[in-house]
Amino acid sequence: MTDRFSIIKNGNYQHERTGIFATFHGNFPTPTFMPVATYGVVRGVSAHDLRKLGAKVVLANTYHLHERPGENVVRKLGGLHGFTGWRGPWLTDSGGFQVTSLSSKVTITDNGVSFRSPLDGKLRDLTPENAIRIQGALNSDIAMVLDHCVPVTDRGGGKPSYSQVKDATKRTYHWAKRSLREARDSSQSLFGIIQGGEYPVLRRKSANDIGSLDFEGYAHGGLGLGEDLLFRDDVLEEASQIVPHDKPRYLMGLGRPSDIIRAVARGIDFFDCVLPTRHGRHGVVFTSEGSLNLKAARLAESNEPPDLNCSCHTCQNFSRSYLRHLFRIKDQLAGRLATFHNLHHYFHLMAEIRKTISQGNFREFSNAKLALYERVL
Ligand SMILES: [Zn+2]
Known part of the structure; x- marks a missing residue:
């Protein structure tokens, strides 16, 4: 196995760094952000749009594509690249988190996850092995192992107990070993996932266990679910010193721009999050001066673009007033x-972020941006 990840520059502030990740479908620079295309589409955005916007790597969800249209359809149509028209790199998550959070009747055993499909009510099984096989059929460039995620706050609003999280973390380790034994195409990378809930000792143990296995990258699962920010900072920083330094680290499902900046400082290289797309559909934009709700009545006659300092197609061509109007008449x-x-x-x-790490001024950039992103316009 050749090394797909190269570190270009270690920063001079905390654990931040820049790098390049190489795949069969192209290379991309890190730290990187992956837009979320759950069903193989970033909602309302074509592959052509994504390229123009500067996307480098896109994330799809294994479980949802398994349900619709099914991995065999995707495989016959040329994998995710041929099926969707996004011919750059794809990362697929394993679907474990979606299964446990979407379906009400989930049984988790050491073998895997059994659940009733919300689509047709039929019983489905997700195991470490078939999660790898499905991702093989989808032909993603980076596959994720199946893990057992116990949300920081459980459905009843209580905190999962130490022994519950300990069992899930141990199971995640055994599933990770089984995932590595399952055959897959050599062009596909496989990342392991660290769990441990909100218990520092379990997070540490999981980082040691998963970090001892021969993955091509190491992810953090089960964060961004309401935990304390300082706890998250510590967990990420500690794990970055445990897992192999020369492999990429991925914070799954996060987050706001401020979450990303904080995590980059703790050594994270990969991010994905639904926020920019979900917020966009609901009329909230991130700007260089804080977040802005385009539906606000006070924007009715504003001739300014959403962000005065942005060079995107939207800001170059449309006013806040017109965008507010489009949201009011519900035009897509x-x-x-x-x-x-x-x-x-x-x-x-x-x-x-990459530029300031290379130039050695990420610390100044980070401090200025973190103060700014707390503002709501
Ligand atoms: Zn813009």
Whole structure:
């Protein structure tokens, strides 16, 4: 196995660094942000749009594609690249988190996860082995192992007990070993996932266990679910010193721009999050001066672009007033234009992060941006 990840520069502030990840479908620079295309589409955004916006790698969900249209359809149509038209790198998550959070009747045993499909009520099984096989059929460039995620706060609103999380973390380790034994195409990378809930000792144990296995990258699962920010900072920083230094680290499902900046400082290289696209569809845009709700009545006659300092297609061509109007009449262009801006904002943020790490001024950039992102316009 050749090394797919190369570190270009270690920063001079905390654990931040820049790198390049190489795949069969192209290379991309890190730290990187992956827009979320759950069903093989970033909602309302075509592959052509994504390329123009500067996307480098896109995330799809194994479980949802398994349900619809089914991995065999995707495989016959040329894998995710041929089926969707996004011919750059794809990462697929394993679907374990979606299964445990979407379906009400889930049984988790050491063998895997059994659940009733919300689509047709039929019993489905997800195991470490078939999660790898499905991702093989989808032909993603980076596959994720099946893990057992216990949310920091359980459905009843209580906190899962130490022994519950300990069992889930142990199971995640055994599943990780089984995933590595399952055959897969050599062009596909496989990342392991660290769990441990909100218990520092379990997070540490999981980082040691998963970090001892021969993965091509190491992810953090089960964060961004309401935990304390300082706890998260510590967990990420500690794990970055445990897992192999020369492999990428991925914080799954996070987050706001401020979450990303904080995590980059703790050594994270990969991010994905639904926020820029989901917020865009609901009329909230991230700007260089804080977040802005485009539906606000005070914007009715504003001739300003969403963000005065943005070079995206939306900001170069449309006013806040017109965008507010589109949201009010519920035209689908509204969500598309706001999503374009938000994705541009995230990709631009990642480019600035990489630039300031290379130039040695990430600390100043980070301090200035963290203060700014707390503002709501
Ligand atoms: Zn813009």
